[in-house]
Amino acid sequence: MNILIAYASKSGTTRQAAEMLADLLTSHTVTLADLEKTAPVPGDFDYIVLGGPIRMGKAHKALKSYLSRFDAELCAVPHTLFLCCSIAHQFEYYTEHTFSQELRQSADEAVYFGGELDPAKQRGLDKLITRMIRSSIEQSMDEDEEAMLPGLLPEHIRMLADRLHLK
Ligand SMILES: Cc1cc2nc3c(=O)[nH]c(=O)nc-3n(C[C@H](O)[C@H](O)[C@H](O)COP(=O)(O)O)c2cc1C
Structure with a gap:
């Protein structure tokens, strides 16, 4: 094909x-x-x-x-x-x-x-947003055992x- x-x-x-x-x-x-x-x-x-x-x-x-x-x-x-x-x-x-x-x-x-979600691969504002998304996932990991970093x-x-x- x-x-x-x-x-x-x-x-x-x-x-x-x-x-x-x-x-x-x-x-x-x-x-x-x-x-x-x-x-x-x-x-x-x-x-x-x-x-x-x-x-x-x-x-x-x-x-x-x-x-x-x-x-x-x-x-x-x-x-x-x-x-x-x-x-x-x-x-x-x-x-x-x-x-x-x-x-x-x-x-x-x-x-x-x-x-x-690797801040090292991002620049400027994108780096900041990546860190924010990561930390919101990390916070939910404390509450939910199923959650994990992507x-x-x-x-x-x-x-x-x-x-x-x-x-
Ligand atoms: C600035 C920024 C915003 C993002 N926004 C979202 C989002 O709204 N929802 C989501 O599920 N992932 C979001 N992500 C995660 C991206 O989908 C993920 O990093 C993806 O692997 C990027 O693919 P690429 O490297 O091919 O551009 C975001 C990432 C960055 C850097």
Whole structure:
């Protein structure tokens, strides 16, 4: 299969996730596309994996503009959606607010790839916001044993790769 992995990324975590997936899809022909640099035509592919990061509750601008340009064409190609974000329990909310209803309903799945909160990878205000999100999660960890600091979730990426291998 000719698979497009289209992503946007601000500080590199989503790029890392997209590259990890591309490396695992050894039985397919994969095109990795950074949506800040290119906007591939969906109809040129047999399958599309599409996503990006959430910041301040919003999807990356390059992903949003690709979605508004190609929504109908994307719905016509089999696809999986994904997001990178650090507040795991907001994943469904972000998915609903990022992708159109048609695109979500026609998707095989929407996958949570996790998200990093590393102040060392951020600058200026972003560094400060990263520290604030981290400390609010750390505070909730005291109250809730289930809570944990986020990171990329390679096992979610591997599960998606396994499913795509069977196609
Ligand atoms: C300035 C800033 C704002 C963020 N806002 C949110 C947010 O609103 N919700 C969330 O779940 N994660 C948020 N995050 C976490 C990012 O989604 C996470 O760092 C992600 O891995 C970034 O992906 P990227 O490196 O590809 O840009 C934020 C991170 C930063 C640096």
